[in-house]
Amino acid sequence: MQNIVFDKDFLWGCATASYQVEGAIEEDGRKPSIWDTFCSQDGTIMNGDDGSIAADQYHRYKEDVQLMSDLNFQAYRFSIAWPRILPEGRGTVNQKGLEYYINLSQELHSKGIKVVATLYHWDLPQVLQDEGGWAVRSTAYAFAEYAKVCFEALGPYVDQWITLNEPFCTAYLGYLQGIHAPGIKNPQQAYNAVHYLNLAHGLAILEYRKSGLKAQIGTTLNPSLPRPASRKAEDVRAARYARAIFTDVFLLPLVGKGYPVEVTQDMHISFPIQSGDMQIIAQPIDFIGINYYMERAVVLDESDLFLHREVPSWQRTTNQDWPIVPYGLLRILKYFDTVTNGLALYITENGCASDDELVEGRVHDHFRCDYINEHLAACKQAIDEGVNLKGYFVWSFMDNFEWAWGYSRRFGIIYVDYESQERFPKDSAYMMRDIISGYCEY
Template identity: 70%
Template structure:
């Protein structure tokens, strides 16, 4: 057994997203989002589930903040629901929505916790989707307006801002693969969505710099860097192509490097770039958040639309059949450190789905504890290598609506009984309490 230590300035937090935990989708002046609409599509969500109640945090936030504090967390990363703040997508501000988030932020500050806000975690107002959603350039400007409202109304209570969460998912899962809202399978709209999400980020940061607010602002990506399945040149190339397609189309424009040639030249994908766009996207940011869960192995397969094919791997799987590859996190941290000249990095999501069962009032999720400890080891190694890793946010604080999986998969360190909304801390919650207190060991 070897003890590892993180510095006193290392930030330990937990994370959720608005549509996944809030519920109250028809309360407080909130309008429908694309996820409310998608949940009504037959077969789109496992079990026909929806987000109407979720984990009911809208009504139970004080209870949740108290529990976070008891577990020692120093920060809570949550997202704002755009349709709760601007029900028409732009224009009129819903004061009830602002009041809810101000109350949540105040309750966190009262417990000595930092408020880490994500502006967009996928719940686009449906009224904007009716106008084309992220495939419509005007949505990027609507996002900048929404962001400006949030900066003005909440800037005094937010300690750290994130523009977008995982634009890969918003663009690819929403517009290319049809697995997430709005459920489209349209490559032409996908490339527009990629660029407009990138543009929205840049416009929001540009607006933020004009406010005079001093809290750090950045973006959260879910990088994919699959390893080559063999040493053959073509499979090494497949891994590079996969990284370019999944990750670099979002990372490189942030850094002023433009869209990767592997995507634009080899795959022939074009983006609707207008004069000045790339300069807007490449605004200076203060940090990048990294969401990491798994790593795949790939081979080159030109029969596939984007020449990449995942192949079977040997690692143990989570309850969601995601391979557990802790070293993949270290590879990504190294890559981002090199690409960004060692910008501050945060792990903004990391965790796993387990088949959690309540037994005599307890949930013994040892697989999740092992998963987390293995990833803490990689974080520690990264810091020892000089990578500027500043904090870790576990996904998720609560069991919640897991998008297309509905309520079938549980990622929380706190169990939620969806019939009663009772909260039951799992063993992983108590392990996190130890880790934050400074007791962290791995074999």
């Protein structure tokens, strides 16, 4: 048994994303996103699920905020739905959409909970995808316009801003593997998306600095630093390749170090860089968010597009077959601390899917409790070793639409009965309450 104690100024939060929890996809002027379109296609989502109702937070946000308050959470990280704010992707602003996020923010503040707003968590307006989506340069500028609208309207209410969530997933899952919206399988479009997402972030930061707002702003990555499966030089190199293509193409440009040579030279991948782009991307930011769930092992495979291949792991897995490797989070935190020269870091997502069962109003998800505890121990070790880690947001606050998995996987610390929309705190929710209180032995 151990008692891990964090400093009193460590920020404890919970997180969700607009399309995963809001529902109300046709209300108050919202227009379709790429996920609405993707879900409507046969075979894309498990069980034919979609986000049309999700956890109905659009109508139930007051209830959810009260639950957050009851559990002692200090911050709520949510995302703003671009199609609610600019239904046509750019141009006319939808005031009803802004009002929802103002009301949500005011409700959070009334309970003493900080507002952490993510501008983009994957729900690109479909009209912009019709123009080429993230594979074309104009989308980065449309994002900057959207960001400016949000800064101007929501600036007084937001305590912390995040530009993008996991550009890795947008670029590679959406444009390379095709398993996320918009469902494209085209390597060059994926590489274009990498660069235009990076550019969109930089353009948004420029707009923010012009706004005069003082809240902190950063971005969120889901870094992948697979470990080599052996001590062989080729497998060590394979791990470096994996880190370069999945993490460094997003991280290094943020800190002014450009795209990694392993990608541009060894993999012969080109990005559509124009003069001044890299300076825009490298605008100073206040923090980086890290989403972490798992780590895998790799070996060299020169026949692979990215020169490496994953091999089986020995660790316990979640019900998504994701290996549980808390030490991997420590390695990532230390790597980011080194590359960014001590920039403030936040864990903006961490959690797991498990086989939760509701019995007489209770869910005894001790598997999730163990997962969270093990990763918090890694966070505390990182802090003890000098990493500037400032907070932790559990994923997810509530069960929700889990993208291609539909509603078949539950990540929440709150159980959602999707038929009645009734909420039930799981044991992990009560554990988080005790951790935030400052005393929790496990």
